[in-house]
Amino acid sequence: MNQFKVTMFSGKGGVGKTTCAAATALHYAGKGRKTLAISTDATPSLLHIFKHKNGHKPAKIRNSLYVSELGLSEVAAMWDEKFGRDVYDVFSTFVAIDYQAFVEFTTSILPGLRDEFMVDYIKELTCSHTYDSIIWDTAPLGQTLALLQTPSMLLDHLRMAPRIYSRLKLSHVNKEPVFSIIRRWEKLSAEDVDFLRNDVEFIIVTIPEALAVTQLKDIFGQMNRYGLSVNKLVINNVVKEIDSTFLQTKAEQQQRYLNQIYTSYPGLEIVELPWFSREVTGEDRLGEVEKILFSVDLNGAGFQSTSG
16 A cells, blocks of 8 residues: 555646546545545646536545545635734735735735645645545645745844844734744744655656656756655656557657656656547546556555666
8 A cells, every 4th residue: 555645746737647646546545545636736627537527525526536626715715714814914014915915915826825835734634534545636846845935034034134123023913923923834834844755755747758858857856955755757648559650750759758767767666658549537547547557466556667
């Protein structure tokens, strides 16, 4: 069995993260584990892939399998309930802004805040033991990681500005020292980073094309800077069956990038997913992806490895 309770799929847009996340959720649910597949992508498609119409959240797909797509309004409401007033207390000392306008700005315009909040949300969901497995289909990780460091940077900035410290001693609402609020926020961010480091399995999805391989280096670099390890790598849309000149040419082009990936990441567990001529939707088609992703042993012990 997978030792991690949370599996996070990351990668650039359009490489097949959601398909891999859905197939993985289907796999663990099939093993009898109560599984939640959750999407925090700005344009989620988990329900579409399962051919399930939007309804209750989480939506029950089958026994042991649930799907939740969290929209902007829901994330904004949850963020507001837990963090809104604290963060507003800090930033309203610098900028005169109405509270509701501040919430709308931070949850819709500030890049990455959705996933920065979702790290904490999924950490709490994990601790609640509501689900045996949580499969997280997420937007690119870099913005999230950068925002988790914001409290530390803000605290450093305030320490360098003693002239304004006297004006920031107390928050407007709860009279708590602003520095205390920031330190509390900083502590929470540190706990969220530790959660990512220790309790989350990271699976990166890519495709064998020039831009995707270049972007892959950026993703690994971002994760290394924060002490996070990639557990597995999925290379999607690999041409396996060649029945035309077009596919022959495409396969030859892909081989260059496949070789580059295997050379750049030796020892990393890698699986290749074939290029499918039809859209992968519904449990039957997802089952085909599941069989390729996972080994055939009865315990479902992880992904198949493919040697370069």
